Amino acid sequence: MLRPILLAKVNTDRIEPLAITPIGLVHSPYGQKFAVPRQPGLAPHAEAVIEFFSPYDDEKAFYGLQGFSHIHLIFLFDLAPYDHFKATVRPPRLGGNTRRGVFATRSPFRPSRLGLSVVRLLNIEVKDQKVRLRIGGADLVDGTPVVDIKPYIPFVDAVPEAQGGFAVEPPRLKAVTIPPKIEAVLKDELGDRRLLAIAETLAQDPRPAYKGDGDNKLYFARLYNYDIGFKSGVEEITVEKIVKLGEADDSI
C-alpha cells in the first residue's frame, strides 16, 4: 500500500496540473530518509524490489527489458514536504550551507517532486503472475512510489564526457568499523550481502552535511529491520549498538 501522498499545491488559474498515477512502489532496506545514499549506485549491495500495481504488473509490459543491464527509475519524493516553490536549496555536497538553484541540483524539494535514478537491473521476477523488478544500488526510501521505468540506452543516456558542475566526483567514503559481536549478529540474521550493504551505506557518512567532518555523537540509521547506532569520526564510522525492530523483509 502507498503512504498517503502529500500533494503539492498547484496554481491552477495559470497552469493546468497533470494527473500522474504511480505504477508501483519500492521495497528497500532504507526505512527512513536518514542514511539513504545521496546518489544511486553508491551502495551496490543494497538490493531493492519494485512491486507493481495492477494492471502494470503484467509480465508482457516488461518483455524485452531482460536485455538491459540498467534502468532509469522516475519516482516521487513523497516524504519531502513541499507546499510552495523555493528557487534555491542547500545541497549536502556543498556542506549544506551554500545555496544553489533548485534546477541546478537533484534536490527532492522541487516543483515536480520527481526523482530520477539509474539503477542496475538484477532480475525480473514473476510471482503469482505479478512482475517484480530486483534492482541494485537504489537510493530510495522503502515505500517510495514509482512513476515510470525506462530502459537505460547507453548510446543516448551515457555521456561520459559531460561536465559535472559542482558535483564532479563521487563523495569521499569513510572506513567502517563494526565490532565482532555486532557483526556476528548481523551476519547471522541478515547474511553477508546485507551486512556489506550496511557497511557501504554507512561509509558515506549519513549525517547531515552541515554537521561537519565528525562529531562523535550517536546516530541511528534504519537499515533492514535494524536501527544501527553509529558514531562518525573524521576518517572513520564506528558502529556502537544495534536495535532489532521486527521481522526482516526477506525479499530485499
Place this chain on the structure above:
Amino acid sequence: MLRPILLAKVNTDRIEPLAITPIGLVHSPYGQKFAVPRQPGLAPHAEAVIEFFSPYDDEKAFYGLQGFSHIHLIFLFDLAPYDHFKATVRPPRLGGNTRRGVFATRSPFRPSRLGLSVVRLLNIEVKDQKVRLRIGGADLVDGTPVVDIKPYIPFVDAVPEAQGGFAVEPPRLKAVTIPPKIEAVLKDELGDRRLLAIAETLAQDPRPAYKGDGDNKLYFARLYNYDIGFKSGVEEITVEKIVKLGEADDSI
C-alpha cells in the same frame, strides 16, 4: 501558452493520482511529431529554447547550472493519445511490427506519459528578467510541456558499460541531397546552422519504420517555418520541394 493537455484516465479507486504542474515549455524546430528525432542528440544543430512559467522563470532557480554541459529534461508526451494502459508497443527501431513491453521501451504511449532526454545545455539566457535555457540535440515537438530540469551528473548518470538490450547502436543514417536552388533559399532564410539541422533530421529517415527501406513517395517534414518535401530511397534522402509557412521563430 500550453496546448490543451489530454489527461490520462486514472483509476482513482485504487491509486491516488499525483498532481504535477509543468514548469515551462519547449520552442523547437519540430512543428509536428513527424520527423522529431527518435532519440536526443541525433540532430545536434537543432537548437531549442525552454521558456519557463512564473515563478519558475526566476534566475535564482538556475544558479549553478552554468557549470553543467548537459541536463536531463523530464517532459510530457502531450501529443500521444493515451486513454488506457497497453502492455506492449511496437518500437520503430525494431521495424515497427515487433512488440515489446512498454517498460522495455522509451515509447510515448506509457502510463506516466513522461519523456526523459539528455540534452546539451548551450546557454542560460535572461531576457526581461525571465530565464530561458538554450539546448542542443533536443528530440521534442514545439510546444512540449516541461515538467523538470535536472543537471546531468556524469559520475552517477553516465554508465558507458551498460548493456543496451535491442537498441544497442545509433540508428543508421542516410545521405541527404538538397538541390542547389532549395539549399540557397534555406541558407538565405534560415542560415547555415538551421540548414545543417534540417539535413541531420532528414538523415534519420523520418518515415514510419514499417514503411521499409525506401518507398520513393513524397513526405513532408515540418521544420522551422518550412514544410520540407522529401523522398526516401534505400540509401539516400532527396529533398524535392519546400513550402514556406509563415514567420520563423528566430529564437531557435
